[in-house]
Amino acid sequence: MEVLHRQKGIPGRFPWSSLQPVHGDLFVPEAGKGLAGRKRSRGARGRSGKALRVTADSDGVMAQRERCSIVIPTWNAGYLVERCLRSLKDHGESDRAEIVVVDDGSTADTAERTWATCPDAVLVRHDGNRGFAAACNTGMSRASHEIVVLLNNDVVATGPFLDPLLSHFRDERVFAVNPRVYQAEDGRPGGGLVRGAMHCGLLRLRWAERESLRDGRALTLYANGAAMAVSRSKYLALGGFDTLYAPFYSEDLDLSYRAYQRGWTVLYEPESRLTHEHGATIGARHDRAFIDRVSARNRILFVWRNVRDLRYLASHVCWMMARFLGAVLKGDLTFPRALMDAARRVDAVRSRRRTDPDPVTTDREILGSTSGWAARES
CATH class of the missing domain: 3.90.550.10 (Spore Coat Polysaccharide Biosynthesis Protein SpsA; Chain A)
Known part of the structure; x- marks a missing residue:
């Protein structure tokens, strides 16, 4: 530099x-x-x-x-x-x-x-x-x-x-x-x-x-x-x-x-x-297939990195399994590859979550406060 x-x-x-x-x-x-x-x-x-x-x-x-x-x-x-x-x-x-x-x-x-x-x-x-x-x-x-x-x-x-x-x-x-x-x-x-x-x-x-x-x-x-x-x-x-x-x-x-x-x-x-x-x-700079894969991978990583609500996490696990199997059966490998890419970064996710301070606002409070008319300011 x-x-x-x-x-x-x-x-x-x-x-x-x-x-x-x-x-x-x-x-x-x-x-x-x-x-x-x-x-x-x-x-x-x-x-x-x-x-x-x-x-x-x-x-x-x-x-x-x-x-x-x-x-x-x-x-x-x-x-x-x-x-x-x-x-x-x-x-x-x-x-x-x-x-x-x-x-x-x-x-x-x-x-x-x-x-x-x-x-x-x-x-x-x-x-x-x-x-x-x-x-x-x-x-x-x-x-x-x-x-x-x-x-x-x-x-x-x-x-x-x-x-x-x-x-x-x-x-x-x-x-x-x-x-x-x-x-x-x-x-x-x-x-x-x-x-x-x-x-x-x-x-x-x-x-x-x-x-x-x-x-x-x-x-x-x-x-x-x-x-x-x-x-x-x-x-x-x-x-x-x-x-x-x-x-x-x-x-x-x-x-x-x-x-x-x-x-x-x-x-x-x-x-x-x-x-x-x-x-x-x-x-x-990138073709559409690569952009779609990165986008899907990062949506998965976001949940692993930030979500604490146990119901949300349980739903996430079930849906990821279902989507993985469904995509494989259809022959569409975009999502399976995105999930595997995310899995390669799981150690990095764990290290970040270990050092994060405890949230003062829950997942449901965040999503509830920013949805629709609940988010309007006077």
Whole structure:
């Protein structure tokens, strides 16, 4: 790993050969330019100790705006990072945030596109591809602010979105907040407000589209890793995204569920809006059969890792046996292979459960409090 500064040289281009090692795997703009090279001042602080930015509103009155960090993990898709950063810049959100881009071992032009679009950005590069969870964890550990917004590189801001998210963190119980996320393919909402229930031995998720179109905030089952604001201190206390689920899927569900077990909450904020090109990165790298197998494996691992309710676990065992036999008889090996893949990680699951603190909220309380109208906030 290396830490590099961008040097003066070729206008508009920033080849790796023009960067100098400094320390670890952190890349920052040239000294004296941007957040990393700028001498930090104490600045204004809110009552919570969080950094605030002073800006002039439309009436010329000075108002305090809370700052945050925005972490964007990426691998090779430099054009997606550029588009994401440009959308943040176009709507003024990059001006009030520390931008941290985590390059997960790309061989493409991530640095060039990042700094061409956002010269103040901090770039952290992994020597090799470690996966989504590790990239997010690296970015979170590097972030400077208590509130961190995680964005996939295929997410685009369509307007200002930070203020509605950040306002919720005045409540110390809040772990994370989801914005309203629209699918780029058809413009429909999806992924912001999520319900869940144990069904046939696994946790079945439901995107609450109709509810998400109503005004009003609500509890949601989990914070979507594609776009969410999260308390950095709580995230780190939970150990971040669990690499048990590598290379992708279920890390965000697992993290949020463990947050609920600690007594924290996850909210949905419909006034904050983003667009997501779902699967633009994963779908380009893996075939459908592999994606389906990983998804099925991680749904199984989630139950083993988190569920404590004995009735749920008994139902899980019975259904897994039935589904395994049924799939074999039909000649469909996707689920049997997923179950065998999960079994190879059972030792890792056991070690995590042994070190977990006792939950303060039960499985039934978590699923009950985040389902339907029980989750509506006044």
